[in-house]
Each structure stands twice: as C-alpha cells, then as structure tokens.
Amino acid sequence: MKRPTFCSQISASEITPPELYARRREFLTLGATSLIASSSLISSWALADTPKKLVGKSNPQFSTIEKLTSYQDVTHYNNFYEFGTDKLDPFQNAHTLKTEPWAISIEGLVKKQKTFDIDQLLKLAPMEERIYRFRCVEGWSMVIPWIGYPLSQLIKACDVLSSARYVEFISLADPTQMPYVKSSILKWPYTEGLRLDEAMNPLTLLTFGLYGEILPKQNGAPIRITVPWKYGFKSAKSIIKIRFTETQPTTSWNLAAPSEYGFYSNVNPKVAHPRWSQSTERRIGTDLFAPKIKTLPFNGYEQQVGHLYAGMDLQKYY
C-alpha cells in the first residue's frame, strides 16, 4: 500500500496556515481517490483471491488528517476473540469465516421484521471513505480509512417503532467457522449495543471495507459497525442481527466484567480502567521510543457527540 507513505511525507504536526491546510486536505483527497481509482484498475487483472476492491467517496468532513496506520498493522493486530485472544490470531485463523452468503436480520421493535442481504446493503446508500481514529480500551490506537455509510441510513430503512430506545448488534457465533466460540472467554454470540441516538449519529458508520477494499475477515467481514468515539470493542464485527429494544441491552464485555467495561464505554481520559490509566495511548506503528500521546475526550469527537451526553455523569456511566 502506498498511501501511508504518501501521507507520512506530510506530517500533520507541521504548522501550516489554514488556507494551505485546507488545500492540503483537497490534495490528500485527490491523491487518495486517484490511488483508489488506479488500484481498482489494477484489480481487474489481479488474481481471484486478492481482496475485492470497494470504492468510497472520500468524506473530508468526517476524516482526520493524521498519518494512517499501515495496512499491515491494521490487518495483523486485531482483537476478534472468536478467532483467538492473541493479536495475530484473527489474521491467522479468520480464513475459515464464510462471508458469502451473508444477511442481517432486523428484529425487535420494528413494524415488520425483515432481512437485508449483503447485496441490498451494499447498494442501500453511497459508500464513503472516512479516516477515523480507533482507540482500543487496552490503551493503543490506530488511524484507519474505513469504507461504509452512516448506520442511520440502514436504520431509516427499518421502520423502527417509536418505543425503541436502544439498538442491539449480534455477531455471528458459529463454532464451525470460529474456533474460539467454543471457549468460555465471553458469552457468545458477541453482543454489543448503542442508544438509538448514538446509533443515529452521523459518525456511526456501517462499515464494509477499509483501505479501498472489502473488509478483511480478521477486521469483521463482511459488515461491522465503527463507533469512533467509543472504545474499540463497541464496534461490533461480522454482524448478523440488529435488534431494536426499549431497554438497555446486555453486552458481552459488560457481562464479563461490569466494573471494567460499561455500556457506554466512551473514550474518556479522565475515567481510568480499574487496571490501567486511560489518559494516554500508544499509536500503533510509531517509533519504538515515541512517547505516548494524550487521549482526547470522546477520542477527539467531542464536538460531534458531546451533546448526546449533556448532563450525564460520565464517571458513573463509563
């Protein structure tokens, strides 16, 4: 992948006049789009087993200009416990995941239960590329160019009843495809949840790809969500069911260790995990001796999502 090197030549930390800064972003966008375009041209000659390209229109309004984490690190350092608890396990084991056919069933407080198959979902709304910061609860972070569209687009197509207040995401849990689903590390299937207004926030991305291609299996293929202002485990992978509920759903990590992983799990430097501080993070792919960087409230997305939690005690609702 050429893009990270391309971006690294232009350091985000350089002090630049705002007008030039904005133009640089255009330049970056242009470069990104042309690179994606050229790579999709190459893909027509590529071998059958190389990942399928997925083009998304770059959305600078929702993208950071920070240096991207390399494709190698994004795809070789994953938490996806269905395939093992070591960071390299998902890369090594996820090849057994069958992503075709795939469908998401919509259940709970909706007018009518229905199922969207992957082709319907791919066509539901225009694909965008968004470069988000991704902060893991373990204290590391990445910058990832995701491809998808706002989850709100799908929710709008679901005819949700007015009594619905929460959305539950249920991941695939098939022991024949996912070796660790037999283990008792977590309660399977992996379940996550958001408040409906969080799910409707334009930042919440229904994600189909990264780095200009469909999601690699270890990253939660073929469909996941990305909730950039929350710790990574809130961004459920390989989703097969979305359920609308009136009461707060139980989530896998909250069930496993309620004092460590709250339902909200917004990135918050002021609320320490019981076993480590959350005030700083290590950016994956930076120099071995690079100092840790300061973690921002809501992972730097406070402007976009801060209002969702107005008046809430974030120490209590961690």
Added chain:
Amino acid sequence: MLAWIYKNTINQFHKILVLLGLTPLARLIYLGYQGALTANPIEFITRSTGTCALIFLCLTLSITPIKKITGLHQLIKYRRTLGLFVFFYATLHFLIWFWLEHDFSIVAMIKDVFERPFITAGFISFVMLCPLALTSNKWSIRYLKQRWIKVHSLIYIISITVVIHYWWHKTGKHDYSTVIIYALLLASLLIYRLHSWFLNSIKDK
C-alpha cells in the same frame, strides 16, 4: 552483571547455559533489527521479558527437586546462574515499564504501583528479587550464614506474587490458558517443598 555472570562461569556447561540464557534477549534484538517486533513492539518486549523471567523462575525452582529425584548433585552449581537470569529478565521487564510507560518518573511509577493491583504485585515481586540477586555471591553466603537461607526463602513468596501479577493482568481478557500452566507448575514445585518440610519435621520428632 553480564560480566559477573561470565566471570563465574567456570566450566563449559556453565558457558553454554549462559549462552542459552541470553538467546531470548538475542532474539528480541534480532527481531528488532528486522522490524518484526509485531505492531506493538513495546507490549511485545515487555511481555516476552516477563515470560522469560517466569520461565527462569520455574527452572531455578526445579533444580532442587530434580537433584533429589535423580541424585545429580552437581546440578546445584547451576541454580545461581538460573536465578540470576530471573533477575536479569525481571530487570529488563521492570526497566521497559519504568522507561516507556513512565519515562523514568519515580512519582508516576509510584502512583501506578498504588493504582493498579497487578502492577503492585509485579513491583513487590521485583523489589523482593533485588536482595536475592545482591546476596547471591559467595561472600554473602559466608557472612549471612543461616540467615542467607532465610533471605533466599523469599523466592517462594515471589513465585506466588508473580503468578498473582500475571493472573490479574489476564483477568480483563478472561483468558487464563497460559497463566494457569505456570500457576500449576509453580504450585507443584512449592507443594514438593512443603511435602519435604513435612517429612523432615516428622523425622526430627
């Protein structure tokens, strides 16, 4: 300390043992040169030095039982070298944390020790290891006499606190598959000693 270890390597086997003991470090340096220390190098080197210290602790504590069972009394000569490797890797483990997590700030380090129970357990273990390493020379053995054995019994407490350190570290992940192996191994090595003490106390009566 390396020089000290080397000076005390009298015969060939000792040299081989020292070389073997240094291979994990050599591997880390080699992987570092290759840029192959995973996506999170600091986590990787912290964890692998910790694991090394733990493995050497198991080896150190295995010497006495193996010696008694097999009658290979010369094995006792190597126990000190193995023990010093525990200290060597534990020091690396500690220094990486002290440097890269806390930038050598004693205040930040102490704060962390009080904040996080698993760090408390690891820190206490390292502090207890220090007097053992310092008194591992012949002069100390002669000078401390009976007290030397008492001081070095600390190793049994350390073997419990390091398992606690590792266990608590893994609680969030709910994955005890590796730590349980070390816990069982160290538990059986401790039970062996309790058993011999028990037999001895009966004999003494």
